[in-house]
Amino acid sequence: MRPARALLLILALAGAPAARAQTDPAEAARTAADALRAAGRSLDAAEGARDRVAALTETIRAYESGLAALREGMRRAAIREQSIALVLDARRAEIAQLLGALSALPQLPETLLLHPAGPLGTARAGMMLGDVTPALQAEADALRARLEEVALMRALQESAADTLAEGLAGAQRARTELSQAMSERRDLPRRFAADPDSLRALVESSDTLDGFAAGLAATATSTAPEGTLPQDFAALAGRLPLPVQGTVLRGFGAADAAGVARPGLVLATRPLALVTTPVPATIRYRGPLLDYGNVIVLEPAEGYLLVLAGLAEVYGAEGEVLPAGRPVGLMGGADPKTAAFLDDASDRGGDLKTETLYMELRRGGSPVDPEPWFAPTARDKD
Known part of the structure; x- marks a missing residue:
């Protein structure tokens, strides 16, 4: 399967109606497992x-979507199992009486079914028993369905371990290959010849991000190759995708726990999340800063200027002109082990966004x- 087709499949599966996913966690988990297998096939195709950069970028996105979907599916499965267990526990005495009545019926001798009042009383008792038996059977069927669903949820969580382990390993392999492919890439157009000495002096003389960005913006550059950058960037307002799969943790000008307010967004992301450029752009600077x-x-x-800060690894070189969607780095952290991934899915509500990207x-x-x-879909996406 081509990487692009695999990614489209995963996005289509992830776009299923929310009501369906909520009412059928087993189907959501199976869909996520299929998405991870599709990502594995796309990784093979990327070879x-x-x-390779474009193919591996789509593959990593596919793995990120598949792992997030699997985590959410397992979270819903755990919640569904707990809710059924609570219902059964609350009706423990009622269920015991039901099981006792159902188990006793086939064992009753025929003589006990005769009423002391004679044939008329026996007929009336039989009619009453006929009315009660379907209700008992319906209760028994409902109980069996709940117990079967519990068994399904548990089997689903057990079988997810192998799929999850393969998905985590595949995502890590794709990231490693992407880093290698980026280091080997030399055919991107360049907008200007960066002056390393000037950049180094600017970094050393800046004591704030504001000062660095202002100095960088004042640097004169030559025009970009024709057709490589948007003709009207302002017209794209409201339509850009986020540079990373995550959610807005703090808005523009919002203060953090220390009371420090920054003129940007803080995005909560998962460990080792892929960061891409949301629009064609020139790399003006990459490296450590303050x-x-x-x-x-x-x-x-x-x-x-679009500033992305807090990455563990950055790609490219100053002056390179990147098309939209090309990788510019990876977030920090480490992939959790399979057991920790599954445990956190139920213990922490499925949330694993431990890294932050400042934009x-x-x-x-x-x-x-x-x-x-x-x-809006990008801003609200989990």
Whole structure:
């Protein structure tokens, strides 16, 4: 299966109606397992792909979507099992009486079914028993269905371990191969010849991100190769995808726990999440900066800078012009082991977003709220 087709399959599966996923956690988990297997096939296909970077990027996204879906499916399965167990426990005495009545009926001797009042009383007793028996059978059928569902949920969680282990291993292999492919790539167009000495001096002389970004924006550059950057970047406002699969943790100007407010968004992401450029852009800077960790500064159009900070690994070189969706780095952290992944799915509500990416958008040297620039589905996506 081609990587692009595999990714489309996973996105289609993930887009199933929410009501269906909530009422059928088993189906959601099976769908996620299918998505991981599709990602594995796309990883094999990426080996011989003409553009390995694009193929591996789509493969990693497929693994991220599949793992997130599997985690959510297992969370719902655990919740469903617990809810059924609570219902059964609350009706323990009633169920015991039901089972006792059902188990006693076939063993009653025929003489006990005769009423002391004679044939008329026996007939009336038989009619009453005929009315009661279907109700008892219905209760028994409902109890059996719940018990079978519990067994299904438990079997599902046990069988998920192998699929999950393969998915985690495949995602790690895809990330490793992507890093290698990025280091081997030399055919990207370049917008300008970066001056390492000037960049180093700018980094050393800047004591804030604001000062660095202002100095970078003031640096004169040559025009980009024709057709490589958006002609009207402002027209893309409201339609950009997030650079990483995650959720908005803190909005523009919101203060953190220490009371520090930053003019950007803080995105909560999963460990080792892939970070891509949401729009064609030139790499203006990549590397460590102040206390932000690894930073990559993208220029999507003249007068605009997109700052992504807090990455563990960054790709590319200053001056490279990247198409939209190309990888620019990886988040930090480490993939959890299979047992920890499954345990956390029920213990922590399925949330595993332990890393944070800081994103700042600047126009004319001043920061602007990035959130309105991104599509609502991207902002709200988990």
